[in-house]
Amino acid sequence: MTIGVEASASLDQGPPDDAAALLAMMLRIRMFEDKVMDLFSQNLVRGSTHLCQGQEAVTVGVCSVLRHVDTMTCTYRGHGAVIAKGAPLAACFGELLGRAGGLCRGKGGSMHFADFSVGAIGSNAIVGAHLPITVGAALASSYLGDDRVAVSFFGDGATNIGAFHEALNLASVWKLPAVFVIENNQYGEYSPLRSTTPIDRLARRADAYGMPGVLVDGNDVAAVRSVARSAVERARAGQGPTLIEADTYRQVGHSRSDPATYRPAGELDRWLERDPILLLERSMLTRWSTEELDTIRQTAQRDVDSALEMALAMPEPTLDEMAKDVWA
Amino acid sequence: MSEEINYRKVIAVALADAMREDDSVLLLGEDVGAAGGAFKTTAGLFEEFGPRRVRDTPISEQAIVGAAIGSALCGLRPVAEIMFADFAGVCFDQIANQLAKYRYMTAGQAQLPVTIRMANGAGAGFAAQHSQAAENWFLSIPGLKIAVPATVPDLYLLLRAAIRDDDPVLVFEHKNLFALKGSIPRGVAPLRLGVADIVRQGNDVTMVATQQMRHRAVEAADLLVQEGIEATVIDPRTLIPFDDEAVRASLEQTARLMVVQETVQAGSWGASLIARMVQDHFELFDAPPTLLSTPNTPAPYAAALEREWLPSVEDIRIGARELVKW
Numbered sequence: 001m002t003i004g005v006e007a008s009a010s011l012d013q014g015p016p017d018d019a020a021a022l023l024a025m026m027l028r029i030r031m032f033e034d035k036v037m038d039l040f041s042q043n044l045v046r047g048s049t050h051l052c053q054g055q056e057a058v059t060v061g062v063c064s065v066l067r068h069v070d071t072m073t074c075t076y077r078g079h080g081a082v083i084a085k086g087a088p089l090a091a092c093f094g095e096l097l098g099r100a101g102g103l104c105r106g107k108g109g110s111m112h113f114a115d116f117s118v119g120a121i122g123s124n125a126i127v128g129a130h131l132p133i134t135v136g137a138a139l140a141s142s143y144l145g146d147d148r149v150a151v152s153f154f155g156d157g158a159t160n161i162g163a164f165h166e167a168l169n170l171a172s173v174w175k176l177p178a179v180f181v182i183e184n185n186q187y188g189e190y191s192p193l194r195s196t197t198p199i200d201r202l203a204r205r206a207d208a209y210g211m212p213g214v215l216v217d218g219n220d221v222a223a224v225r226s227v228a229r230s231a232v233e234r235a236r237a238g239q240g241p242t243l244i245e246a247d248t249y250r251q252v253g254h255s256r257s258d259p260a261t262y263r264p265a266g267e268l269d270r271w272l273e274r275d276p277i278l279l280l281e282r283s284m285l286t287r288w289s290t291e292e293l294d295t296i297r298q299t300a301q302r303d304v305d306s307a308l309e310m311a312l313a314m315p316e317p318t319l320d321e322m323a324k325d326v327w328a
Numbered sequence: 329m330s331e332e333i334n335y336r337k338v339i340a341v342a343l344a345d346a347m348r349e350d351d352s353v354l355l356l357g358e359d360v361g362a363a364g365g366a367f368k369t370t371a372g373l374f375e376e377f378g379p380r381r382v383r384d385t386p387i388s389e390q391a392i393v394g395a396a397i398g399s400a401l402c403g404l405r406p407v408a409e410i411m412f413a414d415f416a417g418v419c420f421d422q423i424a425n426q427l428a429k430y431r432y433m434t435a436g437q438a439q440l441p442v443t444i445r446m447a448n449g450a451g452a453g454f455a456a457q458h459s460q461a462a463e464n465w466f467l468s469i470p471g472l473k474i475a476v477p478a479t480v481p482d483l484y485l486l487l488r489a490a491i492r493d494d495d496p497v498l499v500f501e502h503k504n505l506f507a508l509k510g511s512i513p514r515g516v517a518p519l520r521l522g523v524a525d526i527v528r529q530g531n532d533v534t535m536v537a538t539q540q541m542r543h544r545a546v547e548a549a550d551l552l553v554q555e556g557i558e559a560t561v562i563d564p565r566t567l568i569p570f571d572d573e574a575v576r577a578s579l580e581q582t583a584r585l586m587v588v589q590e591t592v593q594a595g596s597w598g599a600s601l602i603a604r605m606v607q608d609h610f611e612l613f614d615a616p617p618t619l620l621s622t623p624n625t626p627a628p629y630a631a632a633l634e635r636e637w638l639p640s641v642e643d644i645r646i647g648a649r650e651l652v653k654w
């Protein structure tokens with residue numbers, strides 16, 4: 001097992017527009033989530049929602065090395081992952097609003113975004129339950145002899161549920177092409193990690209499953225991408241799964257009703273200084289002008305605004321939708 | 329042409345036929361491969377199909393069912409084995425929240441041609457944690473089909489139908505029927521899930537029973553002839569979908585309904601059937617329906633207790649006698 005903070009990989013090594021594409025995607029997700037908060041206050045979103053502001057570099061970094069045929073599963077905090085995998089923003093908003101044009105025609109909602117056409121094969125609201133399913137997706141690739149990789153995002157808290165253990169063990173014993181990504185945002189609901197977990201570095205858990213465990217700065221999109229690329233290449237080469245721990249922070253409450261008063265004073269501010277979008281923009285200034293960065297930001301905002309407008313114009317599902325899709 | 333075989337051995341025959349027909353079919357489970365299964369129900373498959381298609385798993389029921397789900401989402405047609413149906417409790421989330429709801433929540437994007445086989449039921453002294461008629465746990469979860477074969481040909485045909493079906497199907501193999509003999513229905517038309525078997529015809533009472541209880545109902549019905557009572561025995565073969573029409577049509581003749589099941593009354597398939605029949609066809613009844621269930625306890629171990637716990641041929645006979653008195 002190798003465990004150590006991966007040095008920030010320079011984006012200069014990639015094609016010149018790489019950083020711009022990563023920034024654009026991270027901004028789209030941030031602006032999408034900010035809009036979701038607005039929609040909530042207007043009572044346009046039902047039930048609960050779990051936002052990912054502050055964690056965008058993890059999903060964007062990992063998904064930037066995936067193709068649509070590679071599969072991705074994630075949690076109820078999954079808007080970012082599904083958007084990063086390539087789902088259209090308007091259909092994402094539509095799902096959230098319970099509209100017929102939503103990703104799942106309004107039958108899944110905030111916690112169940114899925115777009116199979118881009119490989120986003122499910123957002124799960126049962127902590128850890130999608131990990132065994134990811135193993136199955138990887139099993140299919142191995143069985144069929146294709147080169148698809150199965151990736152899963154989940155929280156730090158999810159590493160304490162049995163399904164995590166069963167999934168990593170089985171993926172490793174069968175050497176399946178899977179990549180398990182912990183979005184360590186330091187909290188499971190309202191409990192800080194150290195109150196529920198006797199070790200501080202979750203990547204160490206990989207040792208118990210005979211797979212590499214890699215710790216990465218989850219707010220550094222280039223570092224995340226570099227770690228993810230190695231893990232995906234390893235999986236594709238038939239060398240088995242990897243566990244990645246991406247250290248990050250959720251800048252908002254756990255869910256809509258959480259004011260996050262349990263955070264120690266100053267903690268949020270320290271993390272805001274390391275905001276993943278801020279860090280990326282700062283690193284880009286050597287090659288991009290502020291005007292160019294502003295243009296990327298404005299384009300992202302325009303995309304999000306027009307997607308929401310489209311979604312608000314979508315009709316509600318007709319009542320015959322209720323009985324559909326229970327059976328094949 | 330028909331070959332004699334027992335209920336235990338026909339399972340591997342059905343699985344092998346399905347695997348020869350479709351390369352996307354694979355088996356997963358604890359000791360299903362090299363060891364041939366805890367009940368020897370997969371004997372010989374590892375030798376014919378090898379470790380790629382017959383896969384021994386760790387003792388990880390959540391991972392077994394999850395792997396079946398994920399592989400189905402990506403184009404395979406997996407058959408997972410949960411050794412004893414009671415162990416479904418360990419992977420209940422994967423069956424109840426994942427397998428059953430995945431298609432619906434994704435508006436039909438997810439394909440789930442998953443079969444889960446489980447050894448079911450009481451009567452052989454396995455005690456409370458290895459004797460549950462666990463099919464009843466899954467009745468209230470839309471999205472799952474449930475097959476409960478009682479005979480060799482039905483087991484063969486239902487297992488084949490389950491594997492071909494594009495929906496998740498839970499197939500319960502009754503442990504106390506493993507020695508039962510019958511013929512392999514090769515060259516017979518495939519069975520549609522949801523079609524009852526009218527095992528026996530009579531005009532006085534309609535008995536509905538599955539698996540072990542079906543055989544007891546038939547035995548009781550044969551004895552009742554001496555008392556001048558003619559019973560119809562219906563084996564629904566699948567609980568979801570359920571062939572309500574077969575029961576309704578029989579009630580037209582008998583006006584009396586008796587359901588025999590090896591589980592408690594609460595939350596059972598028999599209670600649901602009676603509720604539907606009374607609600608939809610009240611006018612057909614000349615007597616209150618009878619639900620013959622087990623006492624409201626876990627399955628006991630001792631032979632004397634377990635024998636008493638399960639509805640017996642005599643219990644069925646007495647119940648039917650009372651019912652026709654109305």
Ligand SMILES: Cc1ncc(C[n+]2csc(CCOP(=O)(O)OP(=O)(O)O)c2C)c(N)n1
Nearest residue numbers: 077125126127155156157158185187188189
């Ligand atoms: C099996 C299960 N237990 C409890 C919950 C309630 N719950 C929802 S999110 C959550 C916290 C999970 O924390 P973590 O895995 O760190 O993910 P995060 O929410 O921080 O992204 C809990 C306990 C659940 N949805 N599923």
Ligand SMILES: [Mg+2]
Nearest residue numbers: 155156187188
């Ligand atoms: Mg967390």
